[in-house]
Amino acid sequence: MRIGILTGGGDVPGLNSCIKAVTRRANELGWEVIGFRRGWAGPMSYNPDDPEGSEQHLMRLDGEAVRTIDRMGGTVLHTTRTDPQWMVEEKLPDFLKGKFKLSDKGTVDTTPHILRVFEHLGIDVMVTIGGDGTLTYAAQLHREGMKVVSIPKTMDNDVFGTDYCIGFSTAVSRSVEYINALRTSTGSHERIAVVELFGRHSGETALLASYLADADRAIIAEVPFDPARLAELLAADRMENPARYAMVVVSEGAKVEGGKEMTYGQADEYGRKRLGGIGHLLGEELTKATGIDTITQSLAYLMRAGAPDALDQMVAKGFGTLAVQEIAEGRTGFMTALRDGNYATVPADVCASGRKRVDVDAFYDAQAYRPRIARVLGTPMYLY
Template structure:
């Protein structure tokens, strides 16, 4: 048996422990594991007609190669946001240019080449670790007849079908530490702090981080906010604090009422612009409306920098172990998941069958702009 493995999308803490768990379990069974570098760009860039020149896109994985990787953050396989179904011609490797018919949108689908690469390399099962984009494409390969196993990771915790994704706990831990640390400067200057966290469509990271850090207000991606109303609340929070400061947390995908998400920079080849800047915009508005200076801080990649915490180590290794155990039992075409506190599996296509967002009624006070846990009994230990 030969397994392929790759990591796609944004990096998160816990990817390396997951890779290690897959390799160790597979090695115990006498299987080989072949890593593809840089997400889906790895198999797309591999040329079966030039195996020697394409070796740079592979990483041969064994126990020696993964012995210490779980002590580090990120991914030894590296990662990209490449989507083989939606490639523009100029982004293709030279040997693939002109070989696919463009769609009406001007993109090409390189799936036939991806499948050819897997066949050439003798990949029996492909293990893909990623978020929505990576796993949606894995589900497409499953429909094409390739045996795949999906493992969900994203610090937004927004992959549909699982209660938990690798990387979420560490992102929350980093955020809580940063919010708490920023109280020092904010209080010293008697200001208002606005802390922007990652969270494109789901505000779960901002919600849980603000809840644990006991921030005064939290703005999540799911609920548009009224700047004047928020300013009045935050001004009152500041005056009620003997140290005369207030803390506000906001998701990068949050929007003012009647507005739209803040983006910057050029769109990528898939038409996506980077989200960001809503924290700075809110800070300016709060200063204008309250007359109080603000400190604005985007945590951005610091949320997912460094080694994983204990929970992400645990889930990453659990998912990796579960993946190999199920493959050994002859099962593929699934995504590993946590549901109701238990490890389980769901069909690989589940991630594309819905969206995972904050349950506003259960976890958020949309009038007060702050977390509100309506009922603890019956909820999972970590609420999410």
């Protein structure tokens, strides 16, 4: 048996722990593990007609290669957001240019090449670790006849079909730590602090981090907000605080009522611009409305930096072990998951069948802009 493995999308703490678990379990069964570097860009850049020159896109994984990798964050396989179904011609490796028909959107689908690479390398099962984009493409390969196993990871914890994704706990822990650290500077100057966190469509990270750090207000991606009303609330929060400061946490994907998401930079090859900037915009609006100076801080990549916490290590190793155990039983075409506190599997295409968002009625006060747990008994450990 030969297993392929890759990590796609954004990096999160815990990826190396998962890679190590898959490799060790597979090796115990006498299987070979081949890592593809840089997500889906790895197999796409591999040229079966030049295997020696293409070896740079692979990483042969064994016990020695993975011995210490779980002590670090990020991914030793590296990662990209490459989507083989929607490639721009000029982004293709030279040996692939001109070999695919352009779609109406001016992109090409390189899936036939991806499948050819797997066949050439003798890959029996592909293990893909990623978020919505990575896993949706894995499900497409499953429909094309490739045996795949998907493992969910994302700081936003927003992959549909699982209660938990690798990376979420560490991201929340980092956020709580930095939110509380900012209290010293914010309080010293009697200001309002605006802390922007990652969260494109789901505000669960901002919701839970603000809840645990006891921030005064939280603006989540699911609920458009009124800057004027938020300014009034924060001004009052500041006056009620003996140290004369206030804190608000905001998801990068948050929107002003009637407005759009804040983006910046040039669009990538898939037409997506980077989210971000809502924190600085909000800080300026709060200063105008209240006359109070603001501190704005985007935690951004600090949320996903460094080694994973114990929970992310545990789930990452659990998912990796589960994947290999199920493959050994002859089962593929699934995504590992946590459901109601238990390890489970769901069909690989479940991730594309719905949207996982904060249950606003159960966990958020949309008028007061802060977490509100309507009922604890019977609710999940994580607020989704």
